[in-house]
Amino acid sequence: xxxxxxxxxxxxxxxxxxxxxxxxPPEVLKKGPVAVVxxxxxxxxxxxxxxxxxxxxxxxxxxxxxxxxxxxxCTGCTLCVAKCPGLAIFVVDASCDGDxxxxxxxxxxxxxxxxxxxxxxxxxxxxVVGKGEVRSVIEPHKDGTKVVTVHVPKDMIADVRxxxxxx
Amino acid sequence: MEKFTDDDVIVCRCEDVTLGQIREVIRRGYxxxxxxxxxxxxxxxxxxGKTCRDIIIREVARITGKRxxxxxxxxxxxxxxxxxxxxxxxxxx
Amino acid sequence: xxxxxVLVVGGGPAGLSAAIAAASMxxxxxxxxxxxxxxxxxxxxxxxxxxSHRQSAGVRGIKIAGxxxxxxxxxxxxxxxxxxxxxxxYYQDDGVVTAMTGEDVYMKIKSERxxxxxxxxxxxxxxxxxxxxxxxxxxxxxxxxxxxxxxxxDRVLMVGAGNIGLIVSYQLMQANVEVATVVEAMPYIGGxxxxxxxxxxxxxxxxxxxxxxxxxxxxxxxxxxxxxxxSKWQPIPSTKRILNVDTVCLSVGLSPLIELLWQxxxxxxxxxxxxxxxxxxxxxMRTSRRDIFVAGDxxxxxxxxxxxxxxxxxxxxxASDLGYAYDGWEADREDTLSSLEELRRGPLSExxxxxxxxxxxxx
Numbered sequence: 001x002x003x004x005x006x007x008x009x010x011x012x013x014x015x016x017x018x019x020x021x022x023x024x025p026p027e028v029l030k031k032g033p034v035a036v037v038x039x040x041x042x043x044x045x046x047x048x049x050x051x052x053x054x055x056x057x058x059x060x061x062x063x064x065x066x067x068x069x070x071x072x073x074c075t076g077c078t079l080c081v082a083k084c085p086g087l088a089i090f091v092v093d094a095s096c097d098g099d100x101x102x103x104x105x106x107x108x109x110x111x112x113x114x115x116x117x118x119x120x121x122x123x124x125x126x127x128v129v130g131k132g133e134v135r136s137v138i139e140p141h142k143d144g145t146k147v148v149t150v151h152v153p154k155d156m157i158a159d160v161r162x163x164x165x166x167x
Numbered sequence: 168m169e170k171f172t173d174d175d176v177i178v179c180r181c182e183d184v185t186l187g188q189i190r191e192v193i194r195r196g197y198x199x200x201x202x203x204x205x206x207x208x209x210x211x212x213x214x215x216g217k218t219c220r221d222i223i224i225r226e227v228a229r230i231t232g233k234r235x236x237x238x239x240x241x242x243x244x245x246x247x248x249x250x251x252x253x254x255x256x257x258x259x260x
Numbered sequence: 261x262x263x264x265x266v267l268v269v270g271g272g273p274a275g276l277s278a279a280i281a282a283a284s285m286x287x288x289x290x291x292x293x294x295x296x297x298x299x300x301x302x303x304x305x306x307x308x309x310x311x312s313h314r315q316s317a318g319v320r321g322i323k324i325a326g327x328x329x330x331x332x333x334x335x336x337x338x339x340x341x342x343x344x345x346x347x348x349x350y351y352q353d354d355g356v357v358t359a360m361t362g363e364d365v366y367m368k369i370k371s372e373r374x375x376x377x378x379x380x381x382x383x384x385x386x387x388x389x390x391x392x393x394x395x396x397x398x399x400x401x402x403x404x405x406x407x408x409x410x411x412x413x414d415r416v417l418m419v420g421a422g423n424i425g426l427i428v429s430y431q432l433m434q435a436n437v438e439v440a441t442v443v444e445a446m447p448y449i450g451g452x453x454x455x456x457x458x459x460x461x462x463x464x465x466x467x468x469x470x471x472x473x474x475x476x477x478x479x480x481x482x483x484x485x486x487x488x489x490x491s492k493w494q495p496i497p498s499t500k501r502i503l504n505v506d507t508v509c510l511s512v513g514l515s516p517l518i519e520l521l522w523q524x525x526x527x528x529x530x531x532x533x534x535x536x537x538x539x540x541x542x543x544x545m546r547t548s549r550r551d552i553f554v555a556g557d558x559x560x561x562x563x564x565x566x567x568x569x570x571x572x573x574x575x576x577x578x579a580s581d582l583g584y585a586y587d588g589w590e591a592d593r594e595d596t597l598s599s600l601e602e603l604r605r606g607p608l609s610e611x612x613x614x615x616x617x618x619x620x621x622x623x
């Protein structure tokens with residue numbers, strides 16, 4: 001059984017160790033957009049594997065296994081982001097030079113942010129940690145779950161996990 | 168949990184029976200939920216005990232010190248929902 | 261007196277799957293459901309389901325209801341649906357089920373096999389003023405919002421951090437209702453942590469080892485008090501806090517709706533891991549009464565995917581009892597059984613597994 005921190009089990013927020021466990025290493029981040037799979041509790045669930053057209057999320061031996069991602073194969077397409085029932089997959093793109101990175105996150109609220117709009121950036125505990133410009137909003141499976149791409153500072157790609165529209 | 172609940176708390180909404188009334192009959196020696204049902208009418212209203220049944224069984228267990236599986240479950244008598252007497256008469260043939 | 265081959269009581273995920281399976285085998289099915297529309301709790305489940313992609317995981321519950329209903333429609337020469345109808349009793353002496361449509365039509369049904377898929381009801385907590393308007397079951401609020409489009413209030417205290425409490429909190433936030441706090445009496449969050457993380461990043465705090473103490477208000481909920489519990493489940497008075505909320509949602513567990521099974525004299529056992537009194541049954545969902553089957557939450561509180569698989573098993577076996585079959589149905593049966601086992605194999609299903617050990621028997 002995979003060990004989960006007391007902090008996560010009591011509050012629903014990842015510990016630092018758990019954040020490090022799921023984040024891709026710097027050499028992977030440098031190459032281009034990749035999925036960060038924040039699914040670390042063994043629950044019976046496997047649609048992420050079936051949703052990946054590149055075979056980057058390996059086939060499950062047992063449905064209760066944790067998803068295993070092959071970052072070599074992952075293109076950061078976000079099909080799994082919009083499919084995951086736990087909304088636990090994100091795509092980070094920290095491959096550009098400079099401070100700017102892109103974060104793609106699942107979004108199921110109204111109002112839907114618009115391209116170019118400045119939104120609040122929220123961390124795993126729901127605290128506002130900054131502002132970012134929305135680059136695009138798509139709905140990959142046309143099933144109500146949108147994927148918002150937002151500009152975030154590179155040093156915040158492991159922290160920001162939600163955006164809030166402020167109008 | 169029960170420790171900080173009040174005797175005025177409604178247990179059976181259909182028949183307006185309080186936790187205090189349930190405790191009182193248990194103290195008087197009625198520890199079978201079937202008896203409690205007949206004396207207090209808890210569980211005899213339109214919902215037929217869907218809310219209060221569990222609460223009463225837990226209360227009996229707590230006061231008597233028995234395990235919940237040792238407490239007899241009151242009969243689930245049909246109909247499970249109020250029926251007009253006329254409907255029964257029509258169907259009797 | 262209505263006569264049918266397989267009577268299915270309950271049109272939720274378990275009952276619909278049972279009716280589809282029995283009719284696919286060739287049996288004549290009567291499906292009785294108390295809702296105005298079929299689908300049971302699926303129709304309010306706007307979230308995507310977990311489970312296997314082979315059983316529509318990643319699809320929203322309401323969509324799954326639509327898929328099941330289209331299967332029912334395809335089998336309409338075999339399945340008769342009677343909605344807005346509550347099964348009101350089972351009479352052992354002649355094996356008759358009584359049912360009432362609305363409040364004005366009463367009927368007796370005689371059937372060769374009966375599949376009971378009545379589901380569960382929400383548990384209540386005892387605390388002062390728990391009968392004030394504004395105190396709801398979380399499932400009831402989910403129905404109000406997602407089926408009828410009515411929000412319960414402006415600011416909610418959610419009691420219970422199991423999957424229902426976490427999911428309904430998320431859906432309240434989607435409906436623009438503020439969730440002040442989620443409290444959970446257990447020291448750890450009971451639901452899937454991904455559901456917890458989803459509401460945490462919206463800014464909703466979750467307090468474990470906390471419970472509701474009482475509710476205040478004259479004509480409706482105006483505030484609620486929460487308190488921290490010590491390791492012996494006793495409230496620590498100095499930790500009492502008042503929250504300004506107008507709604508309290510209770511998601512503190514479900515009780516199987518076993519009335520009909522009780523009246524039928526099916527053997528029962530108190531198994532807290534499965535939600536209370538449940539029937540003994542074999543792995544194919546047959547109860548101690550050869551002609552009666554169970555499926556879904558009434559057989560033990562679990563979730564919709566397992567309910568659908570159990571319903572399928574019950575439907576297949578009930579129809580096969582009557583001599584019906586289709587090519588490859590036995591392989592289907594075994595496949596369904598192994599999907600169920602796989603679903604329950606993980607660490608979070610330990611409670612279910614230990615409960616099932618006590619009720620799954622061989623007849």
